Amino acid sequence: MAIARAIVVEPSVLLMDEPLSSLDAQLRDSMRDEIAGLIRRLNITTIYVTHDHSEAMTIAHKVAVMNDGRIEQIAAPRTIYDSPATTFVASFLGSANSFPYAYELEAVRDVSGEPIFPPHPPGIKRGFLMVRREHVRIFPVSQADEFPANECIQWQATCIKNCFSGERYEVHALTRKGEVFRGFAREPMPLDSKVVIEFDPRQIVFVES
Template identity: 40%
Template sequence: MTVQNLASSDHSVEISGLEKRYTPQRGGEGGRGIEDVSFTVPHGKFFTLLGPSGCGKTTTLRCLAGLETADRGTISMNGRPVFSAADSRDVSPDDRPIAMVPQSYGIWPHMKVFDNAAFPLRYGRTTYPKAETRQRVLTMLEQVGLTEYADRWATQLSGGQQQRLALARALLCEPEVLLLDEPLSNLDAKLRSQLRTELRSFQQKFGVTTIYVTHDQGEALAMSDTIVVMNKGRIEQIGSPNDIYDSPASRFVADFVGSANLIPGVTEAALGSGDSAVDAKTSVGVVRCGRFTTPAVPPTAGQEMFVCVRPENIRVSTGTPGPEGANRFAARILSSEYLGDRQEVVVTVGDIELRAHADAHLDARPGDEVSAVLDPAWTIALWS
C-alpha cells in the first residue's frame, strides 16, 4: 500500500502571512498567537516546527488542520486554497487532505487494534467494502509491526505500539499531508530515540509530506529535512538541520538548538561584501569568526554583537601553552564531568565561562591552567 500523491503543485503546503490573535479570557492575557508566519513544504519532505512552549508552533499546526481559524493569511495544499482570510475561505478539517496524530494519539480504548486502524476506511472521506477494508488494514498493520496485535484491545498496547497504531490509522486515510503534534513526548527517553528512527523510516517509506511539531531539538535535528525555529509567535529561522545548528541566524536559535557559548563583544571593523571572516573585540581579546549570517544591514565597526561557539569546537589542552592569539587563550579549569567518551569541562577565560567538550583522558582538574582554542572555522558572529 502506498499513500496517494494527488499533487498539482510543486509544494504540498504553502502558508503566507498567517496571523492568529487570541482574546483575553476573564482577566487573563490575550495577544498574538502567531504573526506573519510564511513557509512552503515540498512534496514528500519531513518538515518540523521547533520551539519552546508558547512559541506558536501548535497554533500553526492547528490552523493547518482547520482546528483554528487564523485572522490573516492564506493556506494552500497541493495548489488548492483551504484558507484565505481575505476571501473568507475556510475549508473544514474533514475536507482538508490531511491526517493528524495528536500528542495523546487519540486511540479509542473501547476498540480493538484492528477496529482503531479501520475507522477511517469505514467512516472517513473515502470508504471501502468490508473485504478491501480488511485487506488494507492488515497490510498496514504488517508494515508497522502490529499484525499479531490486531485482535487485542488498544489499551493492551505499550506506548510505542500505540504510537505505531496512531500512525497506521493516519496513513490509512491516504493523506496528502500528515500532521504530527509531539507524538513522542509521552514516552521515555530510550523509547523516544528508537521510535523517532522508526517514524522517519515510515515517513520515507510511504513518501507522505509530514509536518511535525516538537520542542525537542534532538528530534528535530535527527528527523527533519527542514526545520522552522519559532519564538514568540514568529519565525526565527528556516533551514536544514545543518544550517540551523552550524549557522544560526540569531542568539535565540544558537542558544535553543543545542548548547552554545555566547560571548558579548563588538565588531572590530565594518563587514565588507567579500569578507569571509569577522573579528570581534571581546573581554577575553580579539576573536576571529569564520562563520556569520549576514544581517539585513551590514554591521559597522563598534556594533554590539555576540560570538557563538559550540562546546565541541573548543579545544582544551594542558602542557606548555602556545602563544595567545589566533583564538587561543589562557584558561583555568572550573569544573569537569567525565562522560565516558569525553569530558565536559567549564573553563574561565578572563571573566567569561566557556563550556567545552574535552578529550576523555584530559589530565586536568579544577584549578589547573590550560589553553582554550576556539576553532575559527566554527566560531560564529551574531548581530541579533
C-alpha cells in the same frame, strides 16, 4: 496505533504533535528512527512539532525554530545548526559559547595579540560571536607545549566544572574576563586548576543581535 490510523487514509499532510514525549530515552530513540523511515518511505508531507532539537534535526528536511509564536529561522538542519540567524536559535539547537561583539571593538585576539574580526554581513556592527562547544578543546596549562597554537586561538582560564560524558570530559572554564567557555577534554581536569581554551577562529559564527 494512532500513527497507523492517521496514515491509513493516505492524507496529503500529516501533523505530529510531540508524538514521543511520553516515552523513555531508549524507546524514544528507536521510535524516532522508525518515524523518520516511515515518513520517507510513504513520502507524506509531515509537520512534526517537538521541543527536542535532536528529533527535529534527525527527522526533518527543513526545520522551523519558533520563539513566542514567531518563526525565527527556517532552513535545512545543517544550516540551522552551523549558521543560526539569532542567538535564540543558536542556544536552542545545542550548547554554544557566545559573547557580545561590536565591530569597532577588538573583541577577540589571537595568540600574537592581533584582533580577529570574523566575516559578517556588511552594515551590521553589533551581535554575538558564537563557537560550538564541540569545536573547543580544553587541556591543562602544563600540556601547552604539546599543543602549539599555530592558527588557533588560545586563552588561559580556570576549570570550574568537569563532568564525564561517556566518551570524553566536558569542561567549563572561566576566563580572566569572566566569560565561561564550555568545551571537551581527553582527561579530567581538577577544579580550580589552570587550563587552556583552544579553538579555531574559522569555527566562529557571527550572529546578529
